[in-house]
Amino acid sequence: MxxxxxxxxxxxxxxxxxxxxxxxxxxxxxxxxxxxxxxxxxxxxxxxxxxxxxxxxxxxxxxxxxxxxxxxxxxxxxxxxxxxxxxxxxxxxxxxxxxxxxxxxxxxxxxxxxxxxxxxxxxxxxxxxxxxxxxxxxxxxxxxxxxxxxxxxxxxxxxxxxxxxxxxxxxxxxxxxxxxxxxxxxxxxxxxxxxxxxxxxxxxxxxxxxxVARFSIHFFYSSALAVGFAQLDKVIISRLLGGTALGTYTVAQRTVTSPINTVSEAVSTVSFSAFARDQNNVEALRSGASRAAGVVALIVLPSMLGLAVLAEDAVAVVYGPGWEAAIPVIQVLAPLAALQAISRVTASVMLAMGRSDWLYRWALAYCLAGAAVMVASSQWGLVGVSLGLAVVVVVLTPFEMMMALGLIEMRLSTYLRPLLPHAVISAVMATAAWLAAALADHLGTGSALQLLAGVATGGAVHVALMWRARLPAMDDARRVAGRWAVRSSR
Structure with missing residues (x-):
């Protein structure tokens, strides 16, 4: 076989x-x-x-x-x-x-x-x-x-x-x-x-x-530590802040991860398999990493920034009363999730190149730093733990990405430069969505209409700006959607 x-x-x-x-x-x-x-x-x-x-x-x-x-x-x-x-x-x-x-x-x-x-x-x-x-x-x-x-x-x-x-x-x-x-x-x-x-x-x-034990064990260590880091915030909250706080945090986190995982997990899963088959072709890996990051940024940046600015209305409409404490947590975790989604592409590069030992060391660094910072920040409640997590990720992620990209002879600035237009367009979109929701609130409408106004305005602005900019990631997204066939040489 x-x-x-x-x-x-x-x-x-x-x-x-x-x-x-x-x-x-x-x-x-x-x-x-x-x-x-x-x-x-x-x-x-x-x-x-x-x-x-x-x-x-x-x-x-x-x-x-x-x-x-x-x-x-x-x-x-x-x-x-x-x-x-x-x-x-x-x-x-x-x-x-x-x-x-x-x-x-x-x-x-x-x-x-x-x-x-x-x-x-x-x-x-x-x-x-x-x-x-x-x-x-x-x-x-x-x-x-x-x-x-x-x-x-x-x-x-x-x-x-x-x-x-x-x-x-x-x-x-x-x-x-x-x-x-x-x-x-x-x-x-x-x-x-x-x-x-x-x-x-x-x-x-x-x-x-x-x-195969060396690669397997290093990958297992890195994966186990990554899972440990992903669960660490919940363990700390459960032990130090109680079950009610844990339930609120879990709902906030799932609200963020449910939409973002649709794209980031799909891209990282396929990327690892494709990168592993091309691990001896550095040029193909550079091109693949850049294009994968573009597709991720095209979707996760506007969706997460939009969720952050419309979190209050979204929680009121989707979950109803009793979950207000989840709002500031969503506002912190949503932009952070966008950064983590983009970094998952470079983690796939590191893994495909056989450097599971590097991934393990980085996962250990995240766990140690995360435990210390989140325990210290738990005195400020759920928002404190969320901000502590954000600090750890924002500080460590660029260095992890630089090491991974070094394996394919690519600078971090080269990797991130094509993503800058996505960030600018998403920021403009989020501002427009917030202004529309604020205007609807000023007119005395309820949370449902405010959310609808924000989503509709933000979506229209984002589509218009992306259509105007004609960013390369749009072609790759169309190919994934199966609507147009775009040659890779384009």
Missing amino acids: SFDAVVDTDGVARASRHTVLAQLATQTSRLAVNVILARLLTPSDFGVVAAAMVVMVVVWQLTDLGTSAVIIQRDVIDDVLVSSLFYANVLLGAGLCAAMITGAGPLAALLGQPAAAPAIQVLASVGLLGALGNMHHALLRRTMQFGRLAAINIANALVTGLVGISLAVAGAGIWALVAGTVAGVAVSTVAAWAYQPWRPSATFSPRRLRA
Whole structure:
């Protein structure tokens, strides 16, 4: 069985288009479930779910041990290696599942949310279910079969949403999100086995595992630390500020990440697979990184700046009363998320070039600095923690990007210069949106009309300015959307 794919511009465009569609379905489903739950639950109840999800996300990361990245990054793989990695994943997943079930009580207490223990025990099954499908997902990514991956992710999103929303409306409370998550992962694993014909053989080679251990372990360390950094703010808030604050922060963070992940995860996922196939072609990597960053900036900069200036009306309309404390958190996290999305492209470059050890060191730096700054800033509440997180990311990210770009002989200024017009246009758009919403407020309209006025005005201004500027990223975005075919030499 062949484990390779030919990478070309049209192939990357198709892969990006499929992945964007999958992310759109996934994030829309998650946002819908979160909105419904936020209207049915209190911030304190939501904090219980958030605490359980922190444990689940960490365990999910541990089940992989960087083995999926090995499958994608290596030039040559065979059935012996893939089968050995599969069995290692399953053994680890089963062990972590058992550990979560038996240790749910202490873990929940450590997070300051004892009521989360039953949810943690149910979510333990995600570790084993995910491990059973890790290799199949990785093989689909390696062979650039993103159409099939999109179908899998959409099935996951639909099942998660249908189960979660149905149970939420039926009054299941926090169990709506828990049951939806488990059902979605189960469907994802079954679908991956159906779409990827590879089956594990009766072979296990410790020698082959040792041969890939260096890259795998460094990638695992970096991924585990990255996940740790992503969950660190929630752990600190849960321990120091309580469950109500954690629930409020989680809703604010998901409001920001749901729209942005549609683009940034799609681009970074496809970029890693494509960059890994082109890792010996520095010129292709430079061009690919620049174009990927342009597509990300085209969408995330206006959406995040717009969300920041319209956060008050958006929270009032979407979540209703009781969630006002999420407004300033969204205003801090939204612009920060845009920066992180752009930096994910350079992280894919670092990984594709085999420097998972660099990624690990940077993840460690983020964790250490983040823990110190966010604990110190927690005395100012949720906004303090959010600002502390922002300071760490803004200070460290440029240096991480410079190191990654150095691998492909590209300066940070060269990488960022094409993004400057996007930033200027987005700033003008955000100003127009804020002025329109303020005018609607002055006229005595409600939050819904103010939000509508801001979105409509900002959207019109952004489209007009982008059409006038004719930025190159528009051509790449059109290619991804499948509406126009633009030659890569243009």
